[in-house]
Amino acid sequence: MKIIISPAKSFKENKDIPTEDILFKDKTQYLVNKLKKYTMNEMGNLHGTNDKLTEKAYYDYQEMDLNNLKNPALFAYDGLVFKQFKREDFDDLDYLNDHLYIISPLYGALKPLTAIADYRLYFDNKDIDLYDFWKDLIYKEVYKDNDTIINLASVEYAKTITDYLKDGDRFITIDFKDVRDGKLKSIVAWMKQMRGKMVKEIISQKIEDPEKIKEIEIDGYKYDPYNSTSDRWVFVRDNQ
Known part of the structure; x- marks a missing residue:
């Protein structure tokens, strides 16, 4: 069983954990080389960012050296999903590294200990068709062991x-909803937090049977x- 999650926009330095090389280094290097040629204005137009974010993205690419990366992906991203766990929550880094993927527009598929540098690049950018660029490479990597995939990523990344997906591929999306005024609603901030907490529970408990996930309460x-189907499992919180 493997889990997939989305990356985050924010990044923090964390160089105290051993890392491993990028899975698709040649593909990533191609993108980095392309983005290094962008002018400041072109970099800003890529995602419609303000001057401060544009300048940072521009210089991040200018200074990026894929041969000198130090930050392990899972502990370098700093969004809501990633704030739900820390290094100490995982007593077996090898197990963690073998059971989780982070989907990235720049790096393709990242394992938790894959070394990365900070970057800004989204699938919904205004210039590069990254879905066409990656084609089925990410799919093939994630399914290389014919595992069940637990999807805790957003639609954009999934x-x-x-x-x-082919016949026989088992792909289970986990969703989190709150009961509000008698209706089920998705609250984005809570959903992101629960995705991170679910990752922590599944990995720390070393759950291998997907059915055991249904027993988790967070x-x-x-x-x-x-409200669930065979390939979409809904976890509900009733606040009424």
Whole structure:
């Protein structure tokens, strides 16, 4: 069983954990070389960023050296998903590294200990068709062991896999919803936090049978069989 998650926009230095090389170094280097040729204005137009973010993205690429990366991906991203765990939550880094992927527009598929540098690049940019660029490479990497995939990524990132699913591939999306005014609603901030907490629970407990995930209860969210399907499992919290 493997888990996939989305990356984050924010980044923090964390060089105290051993790292490993990028899985698709040649492909990533191609993108880096391309982006290094962008002018400051072109970099800003790529994602419609303000001057401060544009300048940072521009110089991040100018200074990027894929032969000198030190930050392990899982502990370098700093968004809501990644704030739900820390290094000390995982007593077996080898197990963690073998059971989780982070989907990235720049790096393709990242393992938790893959070394990365800070960057700004999204699939919904205004210049490069990154879905076409990566084609089925990410899918093939994630499914190379014919595992069940537990999807805790957003639609934008899961698309790198779902577009290539074949008969027999087991791909289970986990969703989190809150009961508000008698209706089920997705609260983005809570959903992101629960994705991170679910990663921590599955990995720390070393869960190998997907059915065992249904037994997990986090912050009041419980598996709801009535609103779930075979490939989309909904965890619901009733605040009423």
